[in-house]
Amino acid sequence: MFSSTIIIVLLIIIVVVVLSSFVTVQQGTIAVTTVFGKYQRVLFPGLNFKIPVIEKVYKRISIQNRSVELEFQAITIDQANVYFKAMLLYSVLNNQEETIKNVAFKFVDERSFMQALIRTIEGSIRGFVATKKQAEVLSLRRDITEHVKEQIDRGLEEWGYHLQDLQMNDITFDEAIMRSMAQVVASNNLKAAAENEGQALLITKTKAAEAEGNAIKIAAEAERQAAQLRGQGVALFREEVAKGMTMAAREMQQADLDTSVILFSMWTEAIKNFAENSKGNVIFLDGSSEGMDHTMKQLIAMNKLQQNNTGTGR
Structure with a gap:
């Protein structure tokens, strides 16, 4: 047993x-x-x-990807407090034996490594922000990330790790600074709106002026053409009148009649036309014997001029 x-x-x-x-x-x-x-x-x-x-x-x-959230404070060169909330993504560099040995033996435990990693990143960001003004920080989000990667990548590789990504999820300031920044943004928006409104008004006025100028040009061109047509009509009218007078004078000469009767008839027709179409109520005519004599002399002179012109035309 x-x-x-x-x-x-x-x-x-x-x-x-x-x-x-x-x-x-x-x-x-x-x-x-x-x-x-x-x-x-x-x-x-x-x-x-x-x-x-x-x-x-x-x-x-x-050897999988790991992430950790960070919250810390930094001070700018003009003594403004900046509060950061960031997300860190990191992993073991590779699965080679030397890398694994570094990960296993560089730190006593995981807690010591995380403390060193977080403090290194915070120190790098604080050093960068300390050289910048408060107004510049918000626009340097990408630059901060690139600066941290450049600063700590070599150290992390010696520990056997690699920083894959660092995202600045939130960057804030003290309440008083946030209010002043909001006021600056609001005033800039009002300024931009006023500038846009001014530009729109300028464009509207310019277009209206252009349209008015084009209308004036069109009206002027139409008036020019109308005046030209009126002139042509008057010329044609005078030409026809001259032709009619010439024919009437010839017929009266053939009949041994005084051609000045034609001029006298035209003069009386003109007076009749004045009386019918004029808007006035009174027509002043020189009815004295001297006036009539003067008028007849003028008509006879015009008749002789017309006969001379007719003879020249022949």
């Missing part, structure tokens, strides 16, 4: 030793083993064999 007990104990020991010879590493994780406290090797995801009893898993390291 004693021998059977020994056999059972031995079997249990063997089973325990065999089971402890295998270790499972989850996907996205790398295990680091030590022998008597000294680094031995890394174990990759899946089922791995290790030396029983003496080889132990020292640490399991996640």
Whole structure:
């Protein structure tokens, strides 16, 4: 019975030793083993064999992306308080053995690493903001991110990590500064609105002036053409009158009649036309014998001039 007990104990020991010879590493994780406290090797995801009893898993390291939120304060060169809320995204640099060793042994634990990482980032941002004015900070969001990456990437690589992204989710100031900034924005918006309204009014006035100028040009051109047509009509009228007078004078000469009668008839017709179409009530005519004599002399002179012109035309 004693021998059977020994056999059972031995079997249990063997089973325990065999089971402890295998270790499972989850996907996205790398295990680091030590022998008597000294680094031995890394174990990759899946089922791995290790030396029983003496080889132990020292640490399991996640190679997946990790994020952390930051909240801290900085002071600008003009002594304005700036409050930051940021999101940090980082991961293990790669799964190479030297990188994994750095991650496993550079810091005592994960808490010490996170404290060093956060303080490094905060110090980098505070140093950058300290050289800028309060009015510049909001427009330098991207520059702050690039500055932090340049400053801490090399240090993180020595620790075995890589900074993938740093997002400035919120940048605020003291309440008094926020109110003054809101007033500045409001006044700038009013100024821009006034400028836009002025530009719109200027465009409207310009277009109206252009339209009025075009209308004046069109009216002037129409008046010019109308005047030209009126002139042509008067010329045609005079030409027809001259032709009629010429024909009447010829007929009267053939009949041995005094052609001055034609002029006298035209003069009386003109007076008749004045009386019918004039808007006035009185027509002043020189009815004296001297006046009539003067008028007849003028008509006879015009008749002779017409006969001379007719003779020249022949």
